[in-house]
Structure formats: C-alpha cells, structure tokens
Amino acid sequence: MKLSQRLQHIEQLITQPYDHIWDCCCDHGWLGQALLTRQAASCIHFVDIVPELIDVLRQRLSRHYPNQTQWSADCIDVARLPLDNYHGRHLVIIAGVGGDLTAELVDKIITTHPNQSIDFILCPVYHTYRLRQQLRQLSCQLYHESLVEDNRRYYEVLYIAAPSSTDNNAPTISLVGDSLWQVKTLAEYQQAQGYLTKLLSHYQRVEKSHPEKAAPIVRAYHSVSITLSE
Secondary structure (H helix, E strand, O other): OOOOHHHHHHHHHOOOOEEEEEEOOOOOOHHHHHHHHOOOEEEEEEEEOOHHHHHHHHHHHHHHOOOOOOEEEEEOOHHHOOHHHOOOEEEEEEEOOOHHHHHHHHHHHHHHOOOOEEEEEEEOOOOHHHHHHHHHHOOOEEEEEEEEEEOOEEEEEEEEEOHHHOOOOOOEOOOOOOHHHEEOOHHHHHHHHHHHHHHHHHHHHHHHHOHHHHHHHHHHHHOOOOEEOO
C-alpha cells in the first residue's frame, strides 16, 4: 500500500542505524511495514492499544514477513513501551494523535526510561505549540524539523533526541520552530505562509475567550519570519 505524503516524509527521515523502531501504529502499521521491508532496524515493533487492529496487523505481517525475529506486534499502551526489555538504540514514532497526548506519551516514555538511548519522530495533528513546550521542559534536542502538507492539511514533523541520547551540538527546540520557516522554493514559501496564517487565525480566535493562555502564543507566531533562500 502506498504511504501518504506525511508518512513517506517520515520514512525518508530514517537513515540512522537503530536496533529497535517502535511504530505506534501510525496508519495501521503501514509505516512500520515500509521500514520492515527495507530492514531499517534489527526489529520493528508494532504497537496499538486496540486488540482488533493488532490481530489484523499480525496476520498481515505473518503472511508477508515469516521471519518473526524481525518484528513484533503487541497490544500495549504506548506510554508503557517495554524498552528496558531490549538493548540498543530505540526510535519511537508517534504520528496521527494530538499534541497534548503526544506530549504526555513522550514525557512518560522518557521519565520511565532515563538511561535508554531514545530518539523520537513526532507528527501531531494539532497543538504542536503545547508539544514543543513539553519537549523543551524535558530538555530534548532537535535533529530535524519540517512542514508537510498532506490532503490539504499541514503537519509539523519533529525528529528529536531524548536527553540521555542527545548530541550536545544539536539545537534546543524552539516553541514556534526555527528551520521550519527557512525554505528553498516558492512552493515551500507558500506552504509555510499558509500554515502560519492558519496558526495565527486559530490562536487569535482562542485569544478572544482565553486571552491569558493564547496571547503569548499569538505574539510568538507574529514574530515568525519566513526566509526564502536562493
């Protein structure tokens, strides 16, 4: 099955070697299956809290990938990933849920496994500002951030390191994005402008009823400057 633009973008980001990649069932496991096909890690772990989805996925994987040492499929709460059962470097992919929930999951995973080497690729459907706040509080650092438009919706993709696995030269995480707004083509500029306009419109509406909460966010996004490099 062909991946969506969003999941294709995430899949292409993964070029570093990992021992374990955890697909927290982004789009029914199709992303993890693409990673399994190209052997992006020693083992791809498929996780979802819905038993029926895991049953269907396990049947599909057993049919196409009979070597079950290369993958696992389990019904687990993402906040309770059993990372301590596996040695090596981990990548946890969480996409398709809200920024608030994503922030809670990342917080739980990092605080539960402070000595593990963990990277994350995160692609929330909304509330990215809240997620970035939490990542800064956790002292996560940034490998890469990008903006993807898929099916007329905008998504931020954050590729980050947990504190214990951090490259000390990696930048800290901006609340509104930094390289996210540095574009190379006119099409990327228009995409970034469309996303920024949408963000400002949303938070300005929120500001009318919750000024104390939204006003700082509106000011932060007003300060964003989109840069088009030649």
